[in-house]
Amino acid sequence: MDEKTWHRRTQVPLVLASLVYLIAYSWRVIGGLEGVAHVLVTTVIVATWALFIVDYVVRLSLAKDRRVWFRTHLGTLAITLIPVFRLVLLLRVLTHVPGMRPSAGSRLRTQIMVYGAGAGVLLIYIASLAVLEAERSSPDANITSFPVAVWWSCVTITTTGYGDFFPVTWMGRAVGTGVMFSGIALSGIITATLASWIFERAARDHDDAEPATRGQMRQLLAKVEALSRPAAEGDAEGR
Amino acid sequence: MDEKTWHRRTQVPLVLASLVYLIAYSWRVIGGLEGVAHVLVTTVIVATWALFIVDYVVRLSLAKDRRVWFRTHLGTLAITLIPVFRLVLLLRVLTHVPGMRPSAGSRLRTQIMVYGAGAGVLLIYIASLAVLEAERSSPDANITSFPVAVWWSCVTITTTGYGDFFPVTWMGRAVGTGVMFSGIALSGIITATLASWIFERAARDHDDAEPATRGQMRQLLAKVEALSRPAAEGDAEGR
Amino acid sequence: MDEKTWHRRTQVPLVLASLVYLIAYSWRVIGGLEGVAHVLVTTVIVATWALFIVDYVVRLSLAKDRRVWFRTHLGTLAITLIPVFRLVLLLRVLTHVPGMRPSAGSRLRTQIMVYGAGAGVLLIYIASLAVLEAERSSPDANITSFPVAVWWSCVTITTTGYGDFFPVTWMGRAVGTGVMFSGIALSGIITATLASWIFERAARDHDDAEPATRGQMRQLLAKVEALSRPAAEGDAEGR
Amino acid sequence: MDEKTWHRRTQVPLVLASLVYLIAYSWRVIGGLEGVAHVLVTTVIVATWALFIVDYVVRLSLAKDRRVWFRTHLGTLAITLIPVFRLVLLLRVLTHVPGMRPSAGSRLRTQIMVYGAGAGVLLIYIASLAVLEAERSSPDANITSFPVAVWWSCVTITTTGYGDFFPVTWMGRAVGTGVMFSGIALSGIITATLASWIFERAARDHDDAEPATRGQMRQLLAKVEALSRPAAEGDAEGR
Structure with missing residues (x-):
């Protein structure tokens, strides 16, 4: 079997695995699990993680030129090593739904907006989970519950930054840095899409002066x- | 009577109703009404709200294909259920004033700027009312007067976020999240409109090299x- | 004499007057003048202000159709009534320097950048003066010196908003709101100009596929x- | 020897010198050197600085028309006088690597993104060093370690500004102002590049309606x- 066939066949199971991962991770963080439940859910998380690593290793070994494959699939490596990034896969799947394939014109703008909104919501959710798990362990933390973590994520992704809540652990700050830069990228996407729309509207109605x-x-x-x-x-x- | 006829005939009364709603809501929040006055004004608010719900139900029942109408009028549903959103209707009305209809060229840019400025001012006003009503009930609140609420809205919509004032109730934080994201959209509109203007200016004067x-x-x-x-x-x- | 001749002849003296105004205003605020010096400098400020009002009244009386002139010169009215806005005149003058007239292509971008940078620096300077004068009178103020006011202006115009310094008087907050929105406009100008540059660069080198x-x-x-x-x-x- | 020949020949040594400068500066700030080590590393810093000044003076004296050269090389003067700016040279070198020369199309976008990301990372690193060195001397400082300085830089360059950490010395605030404005420029670059990409995508697929x-x-x-x-x-x- 070659690498492409393997990748095509494993896509659906891996999407389901990442959904399981997200649910288990959410449960562990929000539920504040302890004892047996914590062990069980953590086992599920590690198992799904292992699945992705196995998939990566198999794809690398099936590739014709492993060096070329490694160099051209650095994103896949990042997605495999940092579990949080993997969930972006769920959005990549959206583009495979019929009628959501990247295309031209105003449909493209709708798709970018839908994808951007989806990525924004998913990012706020995951960042809230990650920052809460990181901060919970610290005695100085001020982000101590899931709703507060969501509020902090919203304040951070819009780069408002009141300073009523902020991460104090290094893991939490790393999450915060990611959220801030994602926020800048998201606001860039919104502005660029609006610009595309305004340009098209401004061009209408004077057809004779058009290229x-x-x-x-x-x-x-x-x-x-x-x-x-x-x-x-x-x-x-x-x- | 079909749905379009109904919608055309009820537009003016509904705009007046939403103006009444805005004035009554403002009065209740800023005036800090109590006793009989509070009951009276709240009755007016509920009555105008009821008007919009009745309008929605009538339009849905008049629609030829109710499923299609429901799916293509989700925005109308949102405007009907959340009273605050309804006031955006007032701005939608602006586009019906002669000479304000969406058109092409630099007139479009003027319209976008006027609409954006109007939406911004209305948003700051409504958000200030909403956050004040939400926060007033909390003993830990720091947004306790209308002028402070307006200052907080300005600091939030520009995503500056000093942190001298911030919402502490969940309702207030929901309002804040809306204001932040609106701020990003508004700054996107400003940037995109400026870009359109710069592009057109940059294109002038070298007509021979133009498309x-x-x-x-x-x-x-x-x-x-x-x-x-x-x-x-x-x-x-x-x- | 008609209105245009008057306007052409009074432009240079009025620019000098606004420079005197800026220097006198700066001196009063930064110097923290008291006694005779305060009275003297305030006299100069009021005198220059009077000059602008006289100029406005004369132009209005010289206009052919006063109603039309009033309606088309609302900006002139704003500049006349609010002294701080008047200093933007100094930048408007820049566009009269040879080689700085608005023109097309990459020269336009340079001009926008130069004008934007000039407006930004002038705005930070004026806002620092205005906020300091407003806050100095309040016992709760934390913006109490000119360097701190400049630092606050920079933090505000970039919409960073640490919250280490913030206005507490209503006059100071009005200044702050102006600075925040100017900051959004300035960052919009930077983004739009960069976009224009990137688009032109991206279009080069594949001339055959160009319009x-x-x-x-x-x-x-x-x-x-x-x-x-x-x-x-x-x-x-x-x- | 003329100025261009000199410049071509000294480029590689000067890049190496600026690398040495960066390493020595990093070592002095992060290592918190004292005694002999501090003197030694400071000597290296001053020596590399002297190299750049010598290079500037030689280039000025070799120039055909020194006045013209001075006026057209103000950037070179800034880079020579403020050591921190000099390190941007390291990124300018990147554009000399084969395949990284500024060119058209989507390759341009990739280059801008790579250059922007590089400049962003370098800026965060240098700003963290500079703010730490400035703040360390102040007893009121809250930015007292290198990791905290990096976190502060990230919070500042994205204009989030929680206010958990902020500079209190004037040197630190000058660094902060630079970081904020760089952040606005960087987010402008991201938005403009995204806009260019969206416009190109939106134009595809309806070739017949294209210019x-x-x-x-x-x-x-x-x-x-x-x-x-x-x-x-x-x-x-x-x-």
Whole structure:
């Protein structure tokens, strides 16, 4: 079996595994599990994690040129090593739903907005889980419950930063840094999409001053073509 | 009567109702009403709210295909259920004033800027009312007067977030989250409109290097058309 | 004398007056003047202010249609009534320096950047003066010196908002709100100018895939014109 | 030897010198050196600084027209006088690596993103060093360790500004101001690059409605050229 076949066949199970991972992770953090329940849920998390690592190793070994594959799949490596990143996979799946494939025009803008909103919500959710798990262990922490963690994520992703809540552990600060930069990227996506929409609206209604279309050009080329053919025939007949 | 006729006839009364709603809501929150006055004003608020719900139900029942109408009017549902969102209707009305209809070119940019500024001011006003009503009930609140609430809204919508004032109730934080994300959208609109303006300015003055216009193209197509007709006639005569 | 002649002749003196205003205002605030010095400097400030009001009244009385002039010069009114806005005049003057007139292409971008940077620096300076004068009178103020006011302005115009310093008076908060929104506009200008630059760079180097130019079009139109004229003459001679 | 030859030959040594400068500076700040070690490392820093000043003076004296060179190389002067700015040179070098030269299309976007990310990381690193060195001397400082300084830089460059840490010395605040404005520029670059990408994607797939290309135009011009030549020959023969 080659690498592409393997990847195609394992996509659906891996998406389900990442959903299981997300649910187990959410349960452990929000539920504040202890004792047997904690051990059980952690086992599920580790098991799904192991699945992704196995998938990565198999894909690497199946690849024709392992060095090339490794270099061109650094993103896959990141997704495999840091469990939190893996959940972005769930959104990548969205683009496989019919009617959600990347395409042109105003449909593209709708898709970018839907994807951006989805990524934003997922990011706020995951960041809230991650920061809560990191901060809970610290005695100086001020982010001590899940709703507070969600509020902190919203304040951070919009780069508002009141300072009523902030991470004090290094793990929590690493999560915070990721959230801030994601926030800048997300606001960039919103601005860029709005710009694309405004430009298209501004271009409408003065069609005569618009750039000539390639369609018009093909029409013209065909006409000139037709014009030069009979002329050449006429020339031939005239001799 | 069909749904469109109903919608056209009820638009003006509903705009007036939403104005009444806004005034009554403002009065209740800013005036800090108590006793009979509070009951009276609340009755007006509930009555106008009921009007919108009745309008929604009537429109749904008048629709040809109720499932399709429901799916394509989720925004109307949101506006009906959450009273605060309804006031955006007031701005939607602006686009019906003659000379304010969405159109092309630099007029579009002026309209977007006017609409954006209007939406921004309305949002700051409504958010200040909503956060004040939410926070007033809490003993730990630091947003305790309307001017402070307006200052907090401005600090939040620009995503500055000093942290001198911030919501402590969950309702207030929900309002805050909405204000932050609206702020990002508004700054995106400003940037995108400025970009459109700069692009158009940058394009002026080097007309020769500009994309050929569709007008030029139509001129050329007509000329080639005229060129090929007499040539064909000449051919016919020459034979 | 008509309004335009008056406006042309008074521009240079008014620019000098606004410079005197800025220097006197700066001196009063930063110097923390008292006694005779305070009275003297305040007299200069009021005198220059009076000059602008006189200029406004004269221009209004000289205008052909005073209603139209009033409606089309609301900006002039704002600049006349609120002294702080008047200093933007100094930057408007910049566009009259040779080589700084608004023009097209990459020169436009340089001008926007220079104007934006100038407006930003002037805004930070004026806002620092205004916030300091407003806050100095309050016993709860934390912005109590000019350097601190400048630091606060920088933190505010970038919408960072640490919260180590913030205005506590209503006048100071009004200044702060202006600075925040200016900051959003300035960052919008930076982004839009960068976008214009990136788009132009991205368009270079694949000239063949670029939109056909109006210059090429005029060339083609002339060629087709020339093509159709001798053909018509040939037809005429052939008969 | 002329100025250009000198500049070409000294580029590689100066890049190495700036690397040595960065390492020595990092060591002094992070290591918190004292005694002999401090003197030694400071000597290295001063020596590399001297190298850049010597380079500047030599280039100025070698220039054909020193006044013109001075006016057109103000950036070089800034880089020479403020050691921290010099390290941006390291990134300028990146553009000399084969395949990283500024070029058109989506490769340009990748380069801008790589350069932006590089500049961002370098800026956070240098700002953390600079703010730590500035703040360490103050008894009121809250930024007292390198990891805290990095966290502060991230919070500042994204303009989040929690206010859990902030500079209290004037040198530290100057660094902070630089970081904030850089953050706005960086987020502008991200937004502009995303906009360029979205515009290109939005343009794909409706090729017929796209502006006619210059390639199509050249094709057409050649065809009309060919059309007019035989016609002229035909005319000549016909006489």
